[in-house]
Amino acid sequence: MTPANDQTAKPSRAEFHQANQARAEAEAQRLLAAKAELGARWLAWVASQLYALKPAEYAQMVRRELQRLSQANTD
Template sequence: MSTEKPSRAAYHREHQARAEAEAQRLLARKAELQGRWLPWVAQELYQLNPPEFANMVRRELQRFS
């Protein structure tokens, strides 16, 4: 049984759709939360694991904005 970590590219391919969906979920709350949105998003991102996935969601948020 291999314990090798998947390559970064493989990880991104595997989780891209989930990262996009998560970013869309976060953006959907922007109008509702208005000025409270940014701290709320920061907290949501902080809770995402692993950190590589949280970074993917951050990039998607930037891309969608």
């Protein structure tokens, strides 16, 4: 059986990104919204939240979106 015919094959990177982009954006917004409430504790808290996200590819998407949103708020 070839990987293209394997029903358990992982989606391509583009497919994974497309399927999870909206969820990653919402998660990043949730994390950023807690910043004012948590104050100085936010950085450690957000790191633990990102660490808990699975799979790692999704956690990286959330991390990038969080960075984008953070930069947009400081501009």
